[in-house]
Amino acid sequence: MKRERAAIYCRLSEEDKGKGSAENDSNSIQNQRALLTEYAHSQGWEIYEIYIDDDYSGADRSRPAFKRMLHAAEEKRFDIILCKTQSRFSRELEVVERYINRLLPQWGIRFLSLVDNADSANEDNLLLRQINGIMDEHYLAELSKNIRSVLTHRRKNGFHIGSFALYGYKKNPDRRGHLLIDEEAAAVVREVFTLFSQGYGKTAIARMLNERGIPNPTEYKRLQGIRYRQPKGKGSTLWKYFAISNMLTNEIYIGNMVQGKYGSISYKTKQNKPRPKEEWIRTERTHEPIIEQELWERVQKMLAERAKPFPSGTIGLFARKARCAECGYTLRSSKTKGKYYLQCPNHHISKESCRGAFISVERLERMVLQELHTISDAYLNWEELERQLDFCSHLKEQRASLQKSIHAHEKKIEEAHKAVRELYPDKVRGVLSEAEYLDLSKHFSAELQQQERLIADAERKIIDLDARIAAGDNRRAIIEKYINPTHLTREMVEILIDSISVGRRIAGTREVPITIYWRF
Known part of the structure; x- marks a missing residue:
């Protein structure tokens, strides 16, 4: 008789690490793996692979190991998914319903969690799994609310909230939430304000800085050894018009902290949206200013004078399009x-x-x-x-193409993971020098990040296509109107x-x- 194959899934998030209790220690990746491995062996199951996501939230659907496991499940490479608790798999009720209660059974995959006894092979167990999902969903909502409350309180008290200080400042290592002037970058900030006050335009200032080889804020962070991830599509090392424009209107340079300009759409997503200006949190005199008040006011007056509105019907017709x-x-x-x-x-x-x-x-x-x-x-x-047009066929073709590209990227991720695992033994045996080992590790790490970004982008496009397919082709109604x-x-x-x-x-x-x- 063929032995059943089990995929073991372990997850640990930042909030789990911060609990600081005996329970927290039992949640560690090592203990999860040991517990699940021992149970699988006691059942006589063959372990197909141990999937691990460390420092990932249960609401994060882009967990790399989680996604690889689901892809393998869809291809029926194993028979069982084994977790310590259902919340390790996901804290979202929607994900529980979609995978544990619907797709995994369709694929012939059993889901089993040891501590809370969730078992998709037991039909009488459905209510328990749904209750677990509701409780985990409530936990996420409460955690998000508490975090927002703490962050809002700290912002109102003038503490800097963010992983990175704005260009011109650096984080105070001795006082959390406080900023210190970074003199090297601050000199550039002062020059930008001075040049603008003398009549130079924003594009001209950007060109002058580029011609002198002064690194832009992102490149400056990189040169300082700060692990800053540049937003997609903004990888240039050059100064741009928008960088100058944003700098000239940022009150942080006169010692005021203005935060909360963006807020998350939901605790279920990391996507943010702009908040109305009246909801921003503004605290004055929280740190040492780089720009004197007189120069600041002169620049703001010049900006207001230059912002001449275009005639109605022209301004903004193609804005952001x-x-x-x-x-x-x-x-x-x-x-x-x-x-x-x-x-x-x-x-x-x-x-x-x-x-x-x-x-x-x-x-x-x-x-x-x-x-x-x-x-x-x-x-x-x-x-x-x-007679001739299948309304949604081209959308479905786009979706299939994107899905195919996701599988290709996931395969590259698997290959990169395998290559990384093989590097260290080669280093130990002396096949690779320390420098070669570090260089190759960096290369594979960059490759993994790139593939994960491409997958995330493709998945966002698939969500948009699904919505358009579900809604049906509405071209006729639109064209009739216009x-x-x-x-x-x-x-x-x-x-x-x-x-x-x-x-x-x-x-x-x-x-x-x-x-x-x-x-x-």
Whole structure:
């Protein structure tokens, strides 16, 4: 008789480590592994693999080992998932229902947790698993509420909350939540404010700093040995318009702490959204200022004078929608001789920056209207359309392609994990030198992070596609509402357009290539 194969899953999160009790010690990865391994052997099961996620929350659906295990379960590589408790698998009721109570049984995989007796092979056990899920969900909600309460209290008392100090400051090693001036970076901050007060523009200041080889805030952190993860798509080491713009309006440089500008959408996700300005937490004189009050006020006055509004119907028509095809940055509005233009902010900051996109708002509106009219004409013959077009087929094809790419990235992660495991024995045997070992470890670590980022991005796209597929194809209703318009409004742009990619004018012509990504 073939032995059953068990996948052992262990998880430990930061909140578990911080409990500081005897129970906490029993939750350690080592003890979880020992307990589960001994139980598997006592049942005569073959251990397929031990999956471990250390320092990951039970609400995190992107846990790398967790995802690898579920992928292996879907491919039926083992028969049982064994955990210490159901909460080690997940603290989200939605995940419990989706996997433990639905998908795992469909795949022929049994879920078993020792301490709380959750067992998907026992039909009478369903209510217990659901109660466990509700309790774990409540725990997450309460934990999130308590954490927010503590952070809000500390922010109101002027403590700096964040993993990294803003450029120009450093964290005080002797006083938690307090900032000290970093003189090297502070000198650059003072220069930026001074140059702007003397009439230099933000792009010109960025170009001057780049020409002198001064590292931008992200690169400066890296050079200081700070493990700062740059947001996706913002990996350049150059100063940009937005970095200068944000610096000139940040009150931290006059000694005030302004925090809470962003808040999480839910305790179930790490995604944040901007908060209204009236909800920001502002505390004055919490640390030593870099910029004197007189210079600050002069700069704010100049910023207000330069912020001249565009006429109604022009300003913001393509705001946050038009992007440079070459570098991906959002195009910025400008005015020349009474006409309004969109241009890439990277265009003049450095000789090595992208060549930049440039187009008039009027011309872009004409091009969008022209393509919208073409689409409208194509959709007017509804009977022909319904005979020939499978509304959701292209969305399903995109989803399948993304799912395939996720499996490919997961395979690369497995290969990288295997390579990492083989490095240390080679080092011990003298096959690799210490320097070679460290260099290869760094390489594989970077590869793992890159693949995990690609998987997360693909999964976000799949969620969006699933929502669109579930809602059905609504193109007919949208086109009927906006057939052959004579001009665009901001409402129409928001409803119809996801984004517009604008390229550089083709040499020798007046043609500017654009690609419109419609929402339908």
